[in-house]
Amino acid sequence: MSDVIAQIRQTVASLHGELTRYGLVAWTSGNVSARVPGQPLMVIKPSGVSYDDLNADNMIVCDLHGIVVDGEFSPSSDTAAHAYVYRAMPEVGGVVHTHSTYATAWAARGEPIACHLTAQADEFGGEIPVGPFALIGGDDIGKGIVATLSGHRSPAVLMRNHGVFTIGRDARAAVKAAVMCEDVARTAHLARVLGDPAPMDQADIDALYDRYQNVYGQTPIPPGGS
Numbered sequence: 001m002s003d004v005i006a007q008i009r010q011t012v013a014s015l016h017g018e019l020t021r022y023g024l025v026a027w028t029s030g031n032v033s034a035r036v037p038g039q040p041l042m043v044i045k046p047s048g049v050s051y052d053d054l055n056a057d058n059m060i061v062c063d064l065h066g067i068v069v070d071g072e073f074s075p076s077s078d079t080a081a082h083a084y085v086y087r088a089m090p091e092v093g094g095v096v097h098t099h100s101t102y103a104t105a106w107a108a109r110g111e112p113i114a115c116h117l118t119a120q121a122d123e124f125g126g127e128i129p130v131g132p133f134a135l136i137g138g139d140d141i142g143k144g145i146v147a148t149l150s151g152h153r154s155p156a157v158l159m160r161n162h163g164v165f166t167i168g169r170d171a172r173a174a175v176k177a178a179v180m181c182e183d184v185a186r187t188a189h190l191a192r193v194l195g196d197p198a199p200m201d202q203a204d205i206d207a208l209y210d211r212y213q214n215v216y217g218q219t220p221i222p223p224g225g226s
Contacts (some may be wrong), residue, residue: 084142
């Protein structure tokens with residue numbers, strides 16, 4: 001298990017580089033976490049540490065109530081929120097939080113992002129919803145994330161007056177959702193500036209989502225195939 005946790009620490013540290021690469025965070029804000037498979041544990045970023053200084057060794061291992069199990073630093077201030085999501089949604093293997101500019105602007109408005117784009121239909125299966133306001137530090141944010149995303153296709157939620165939280169089957173999938181959420185939010189904003197975005201039929205949204213989730217990409221070749 002120590003080897004598994006070491007690998008997850010490395011993965012989580014590396015994925016924080018994607019947040020800076022795509023301009024989703026400023027200073028030390030934002031965080032990525034990953035569930036440790038088969039164990040009531042997660043790995044998350046330390047609080048207030050520069051992205052330039054993040055590495056596998058300073059990632060924090062916590063239990064699923066946010067209690068530090070291994071690590072020299074205090075965990076992210078959003079640890080309780082991540083922990084609540086993992087407890088409530090066993091299918092989730094990764095959680096990401098950002099304050100990316102355009103998506104957070106929609107969160108400040110308290111307005112969901114309606115689905116007007118094929119790319120949004122692909123990744124989110126419809127609108128990107130808004131979750132309730134909650135103060136940072138406890139698990140109220142986590143409760144809002146779970147209440148909003150349970151039974152919803154979207155892996156992203158715009159937490160009112162706060163920012164973006166995304167979930168995924170693993171941490172990389174949650175990071176991808178955060179990147180795509182900001183891309184969709186930026187385009188939706190520009191479309192709104194130009195006028196009223198053209199609506200999409202729900203049947204088309206459903207078809208696009210099914211194709212992207214179940215057909216798009218590479219299919220593994222079975223043994224003996226060519």
